């Protein structure tokens with residue numbers, strides 16, 4: 001894989017206090033030596049984590065098995081730092097706890113990495129470098145059944161809304177895009193209201209490293225809608241894992257997520273308009 005033109009890989013990392021890289025579910029032996037081992041990393045707010053976030057990994061798993069020569073050896077959710085300051089972003093301590101409950105109780109292969117959550121904001125390119133470092137440099141990658149060493153390729157898993165921000169001026173640096181899409185690559189899950197073509201039109205130069213995954217069963221649950229429901233005292237059961245619903249109730253979360261910014265108010269109004277339109281039609 002060519003790295004020409006890519007921003008240089010970050011090789012030294014500041015870890016948050018008491019941090020250790022979780023890898024108890026990372027499969028260290030490749031089942032098929034002809035395949036390239038990959039790890040999926042989903043970056044985002046996860047405020048709170050929903051079944052859709054978890055299903056993104058299952059959709060990618062099916063896609064990888066049916067359409068590629070990759071073999072998934074692990075999957076990680078990486079909740080963003082509080083310093084990202086997105087409206088509705090609950091304290092990282094709660095977001096990591098909810099993601100951990102969700103992964104441990106509903107999946108046999110997903111893990112949570114709290115490296116970016118518990119420190120200053122880290123760009124996604126640096127987060128992927130951190131995974132590459134922990135998995136390949138510190139742990140030494142994986143092995144085939146015959147004991148041959150293989151490096152694991154880290155790949156970003158994201159919804160089409162996130163990828164479409166990569167074409168918006170001023171959001172991502174060109175060097176970072178080249179680093180993320182040129183060196184690592186990405187799986188993009190179709191998201192209602194955010195077209196795949198629109199998401200990838202300007203990313204054509206990296207098209208060999210971009211895998212588009214249609215949602216065969218459309219699910220447009222969003223954390224924003226969940227927060228809105230909780231604020232109004234509506235049930236969110238069956239939208240999120242039960243353990244996460246219990247955690248939210250026990251800790252009284254999202255009852256009032258503070259004064260909404262104008263942007264968040266706009267987003268809430270859009271979501272409300274969407275749901276009332278659906279009710280009357």
Ligand SMILES: Nc1ncnc2c1ncn2[C@@H]1O[C@H](COP(=O)(O)OP(=O)(O)OP(=O)(O)O)[C@@H](O)[C@H]1O
Pocket residue numbers: 042043044045046047052053056088157158159160161162163189190191192219220221222223224225
């Ligand atoms: N319904 C969805 N379909 C496809 N991808 C999704 C969907 N919801 C979230 N994602 C993806 O999940 C990742 C994490 O997203 P994030 O935590 O921002 O969730 P969100 O539900 O969009 O949150 P919010 O509503 O607070 O903006 C992103 O890559 C995002 O594109």
Ligand SMILES: O=C(O)c1ccc[n+]([C@@H]2O[C@H](COP(=O)([O-])O)[C@@H](O)[C@H]2O)c1
Pocket residue numbers: 043044045046080084086122123124125162165171172173176
């Ligand atoms: O690295 C960047 O330049 C960059 C620019 C925009 C967004 N991101 C990441 O994309 C994720 C967006 O999450 P969200 O909740 O805003 O959809 C979050 O993990 C951010 O760190 C990263």
